[in-house]
Amino acid sequence: MKKQETLRQRDIRTAWMLILPSLLIILGITLQPILTTFILSFFETSQGQIVPTEFVGLSHYFNFIKDPIFWATIKRTLYFTFVSVALELVLGLGIAQLINSHPPGWKFLRTSLIIPWAVPTIVNGFMWRWIYNADYGALNGLLLQLGVIKHYVPWLIAPQRAMNLVILADIWHTVPFVALILQAALATIPEELEEAAAVDGATSWQRFVRIRLPLLRPAILVALVIRSVEAFRVFDIIYVTTNGGPAFGTVTISFLTYLETFSYGHIGNGSALSFLISLFTMGLAYIYIRFLYRPEVNP
Amino acid sequence: MRKETKWILIVTMLTLLVSLVGCQSQQQPTGPVTIRVFGMDQAAMTPEEMKAIADEFMQKNPDIKVELEFAAYDAMHDKIITAMASTPPSYDVFEVDDPWYAEFVKAGYLVDVSDRITDKMKADVFKTAWDVVTVDGKVYGLPWLLDQKYFFYNKQILQQAGFNEPPKTWEELIDQAKVIKEKGLVEYPIVWSWAQAEAAICDWVTLLYGNGGTFLDKDGKPAFNNEAGVQTLTWMLQTMEDGYTNPASISYLEEDVRNVFSQGKAAFALNWNYMFDLANFNQQESQVTGQVGVALIPVFKKGAEMGVVSSSINGSMGFGVAAKSPNLDAGWKFIEYLTSEDVQLRYSAHMLPMWQTLFQGDNLKKLESASPAAAVMASAFSAQFPYANVRPRAAFYPEGSKALQLALQLALTKQKTPQEALDEAAAKWLELSQK
Numbered sequence: 001m002k003k004q005e006t007l008r009q010r011d012i013r014t015a016w017m018l019i020l021p022s023l024l025i026i027l028g029i030t031l032q033p034i035l036t037t038f039i040l041s042f043f044e045t046s047q048g049q050i051v052p053t054e055f056v057g058l059s060h061y062f063n064f065i066k067d068p069i070f071w072a073t074i075k076r077t078l079y080f081t082f083v084s085v086a087l088e089l090v091l092g093l094g095i096a097q098l099i100n101s102h103p104p105g106w107k108f109l110r111t112s113l114i115i116p117w118a119v120p121t122i123v124n125g126f127m128w129r130w131i132y133n134a135d136y137g138a139l140n141g142l143l144l145q146l147g148v149i150k151h152y153v154p155w156l157i158a159p160q161r162a163m164n165l166v167i168l169a170d171i172w173h174t175v176p177f178v179a180l181i182l183q184a185a186l187a188t189i190p191e192e193l194e195e196a197a198a199v200d201g202a203t204s205w206q207r208f209v210r211i212r213l214p215l216l217r218p219a220i221l222v223a224l225v226i227r228s229v230e231a232f233r234v235f236d237i238i239y240v241t242t243n244g245g246p247a248f249g250t251v252t253i254s255f256l257t258y259l260e261t262f263s264y265g266h267i268g269n270g271s272a273l274s275f276l277i278s279l280f281t282m283g284l285a286y287i288y289i290r291f292l293y294r295p296e297v298n299p
Numbered sequence: 300m301r302k303e304t305k306w307i308l309i310v311t312m313l314t315l316l317v318s319l320v321g322c323q324s325q326q327q328p329t330g331p332v333t334i335r336v337f338g339m340d341q342a343a344m345t346p347e348e349m350k351a352i353a354d355e356f357m358q359k360n361p362d363i364k365v366e367l368e369f370a371a372y373d374a375m376h377d378k379i380i381t382a383m384a385s386t387p388p389s390y391d392v393f394e395v396d397d398p399w400y401a402e403f404v405k406a407g408y409l410v411d412v413s414d415r416i417t418d419k420m421k422a423d424v425f426k427t428a429w430d431v432v433t434v435d436g437k438v439y440g441l442p443w444l445l446d447q448k449y450f451f452y453n454k455q456i457l458q459q460a461g462f463n464e465p466p467k468t469w470e471e472l473i474d475q476a477k478v479i480k481e482k483g484l485v486e487y488p489i490v491w492s493w494a495q496a497e498a499a500i501c502d503w504v505t506l507l508y509g510n511g512g513t514f515l516d517k518d519g520k521p522a523f524n525n526e527a528g529v530q531t532l533t534w535m536l537q538t539m540e541d542g543y544t545n546p547a548s549i550s551y552l553e554e555d556v557r558n559v560f561s562q563g564k565a566a567f568a569l570n571w572n573y574m575f576d577l578a579n580f581n582q583q584e585s586q587v588t589g590q591v592g593v594a595l596i597p598v599f600k601k602g603a604e605m606g607v608v609s610s611s612i613n614g615s616m617g618f619g620v621a622a623k624s625p626n627l628d629a630g631w632k633f634i635e636y637l638t639s640e641d642v643q644l645r646y647s648a649h650m651l652p653m654w655q656t657l658f659q660g661d662n663l664k665k666l667e668s669a670s671p672a673a674a675v676m677a678s679a680f681s682a683q684f685p686y687a688n689v690r691p692r693a694a695f696y697p698e699g700s701k702a703l704q705l706a707l708q709l710a711l712t713k714q715k716t717p718q719e720a721l722d723e724a725a726a727k728w729l730e731l732s733q734k
Contacts, residue, residue: 046406047694049407133555134547135547135555135562136558154545154547154549156547156549157546157547158712242495242550243494243495245495245708246550247708247712259701263376263377263697263701264695265406
């Protein structure tokens with residue numbers, strides 16, 4: 001008995017030694033910056049330098065909470081998050097259902113679905129910026145040829161419309177991800193369940209709402225949490241497509257953090273904002289898990 | 300697990316770890332050095348031209364290897380800030396825009412090279428160029444690009460509309476635009492770079508000073524929200540509502556302006572020097588080759604009455620060596636080569652030299668024969684440069700500029716009146732200057 005224990009202890013020690021180097025590296029490149037950022041968020045720094053100069057406590061945080069620009073930005077970010085994630089879920093579910101019903105060419109469809117998702121976000125942003133261009137963009141060309149518009153439309157000059165168009169670009173990019181997660185989950189639902197329900201006279205809508213949707217709940221939760229957190233922190237597609245314009249109409253919270261930190265050189269402010277973002281995303285995740293995660297219905 | 304195996308494992312892991320950590324601290328003072336140079340991919344010299352210059356340099360200096368990296372203008376400021384955070388910094392040599400010098404010197408990014416400037420440099424380079432790289436009497440790098448916005452027009456469209464001369468005032472421009480629009484020659488006669496970026500400030504300063512306004516008053520307080528400023532912004536909005544200004548201008552940068560103009564979709568445009576060569580001579584880039592004219596930038600009637608002849612924006616830039624760079628000498632050597640008379644003369648298609656001696660006497664003939672663009676732009680430069688206005692030099696400039704960009708956009712998207720928007724930006728500027 002005693003010998004077995006030492007063997008186990010030895011195994012544990014070897015395991016630790018094996019993971020130690022990678023652990024150190026991981027801690028070095030994630031934990032260290034997080035801690036530094038956290039500490040910096042309580043300090044004033046000299047402009048453009050990561051050197052704390054004066055301890056200011058929570059005042060960076062309070063300044064933002066009092067700042068109407070901050071709340072306007074949070075509002076825009078939440079709009080971006082909810083609209084894009086909601087549409088992605090609906091579209092993703094539709095596509096997943098379509099693939100799952102195995103229409104002719106479904107394998108090709110499933111493979112080609114990956115393409116928009118595989119395009120790097122920066123490239124995607126540039127692509128949509130060109131598509132939306134008022135004078136030589138594909139969107140104007142297409143709509144004009146279809147006769148939908150009579151004159152070229154300058155798409156990106158109205159703040160709200162610019163925001164919606166950035167959302168569209170983001171949806172195009174990430175719907176495949178949601179569709180693939182949901183399709184994988186759909187494929188695991190046993191056919192017998194639905195067949196039995198059909199024999200009992202359930203309509204296809206009833207089967208969808210009563211059988212598929214509850215069984216899909218864990219997959220939906222996963223997609224929802226991942227996408228919401230990602231959407232809340234959206235940065236690159238906005239940076240490329242609109243650069244926050246027009247009139248700050250597409251400035252989200254990550255973009256504001258970027259402006260504070262790198263454009264204005266307020267490292268302390270930027271650090272505080274980063275932590276506020278973390279708080280918001282944790283809040284989002286909590287809400288989802290609290291209201292959607294029900295272990296008893298997990299298959 | 301056997302004891303030996305375990306030890307081998309541990310030693311391997313430790314070696315790995317040590318070699319990883321060791322990556323950072325290799326600094327050999329002898330042997331060939333590599334300098335990393337960061338520049339702009341937009342306006343001025345093209346990356347291909349820069350690469351050719353770097354190749355020449357490396358052939359002459361086999362002990363120095365030059366690695367070039369480029370970014371679009373709007374990404375440069377923030378990339379430099381991140382690059383300077385590490386020691387040694389990611390760039391040894393980098394390009395600095397005029398309004399950033401105050402900020403970068405305050406942050407300690409740039410090395411003071413005052414005692415490396417030769418008397419010949421001091422005498423032969425434009426004085427305005429030295430103003431760009433000088434902060435509080437000390438010189439931080441060498442000037443490289445003396446640029447400003449120019450007024451370009453499409454000669455063919457103007458002729459078809461019945462005009463032989465480009466406009467001298469903005470009011471005259473609107474009269475011409477009216478005819479051009481009515482005749483259906485182009486839908487929107489003028490295109491600007493009014494996107495939420497520094498580009499908008501450049502056009503704004505040009506218009507503001509042409510209306511007799513100034514950015515700051517004598518005491519250094521914001522003056523852009525006074526009568527001249529509000530009138531200017533109101534005029535900008537009006538030209539858009541009347542359909543003379545391309546409404547997409549609110550989302551356009553200089554490259555968009557160049558593309559629209561080069562497609563023959565605009566009769567007038569403001570842009571930097573580089574657009575002339577690309578729009579007038581490069582058939583792959585332009586459908587209006589041979590039709591591009593350049594003239595003094597117009598002013599408003601009110602400005603003209605006050606004696607303003609023309610108004611442009613000074614968009615000059617310099618190259619500096621990073622203060623923390625271990626390769627100060629190699630970096631300096633490269634900048635010296637990059638800005639030398641000979642190199643600037645040979646690569647003058649997209650930017651003009653900063654050496655005033657090249658604009659005089661026989662040298663001017665050499666410059667004008669160096670490229671077809673320089674043949675036209677050398678005299679355009681001499682005519683326009685006396686009227687190039689400088690943006691304020693303040694350590695908080697990027698934040699103040701962003702507030703002004705927002706104000707312009709709020710007014711142009713009609714969310715605020717020009718007066719309200721500019722007042723807010725002025726208040727923000729004042730607040731920043733008192734911090």
